[in-house]
Amino acid sequence: MKLLFAIINNDDSHAVQSALTKNGIQATKLASSGGFLMAGNTTFMVCSEDDKVDEVIGIIKEHSHKRQQFVPNSASSYTDAGTFTSFPVEVTVGGATVFVTNIERFEKL
Secondary structure, eight states, rough: OOEEEEEHHHHHHHHHHHHHHTTTTTEEEEEEEEEOOOOOEEEEEEOOOOOOOGHHHHHHHOOOEEEEEOOOOOEEEEEHHHHHHHOOEEEEESSSEEEEEEEEEOOOO
């Protein structure tokens, strides 16, 4: 058995959860936040048989989309008017990060 930790952007969380449920895959949903953008994420914990791992990852991939987003930039520049200004930077957010680990023991009580 395997344990998958899937970190999903909050914008895709509902679609991923619905697709997992529709396919009979149980998941535990945890609120989490990223370190870089400090944005809200959702972490799904999914226990899966070894031969179903690719199916679970495929569902997550299908419903987790990357997108471009502007975020504040900590670097600033000096303007001709004698003031400092900061320009937003475009970054890619979304998608999914999935960790797969072995399960030594699993009990559902």
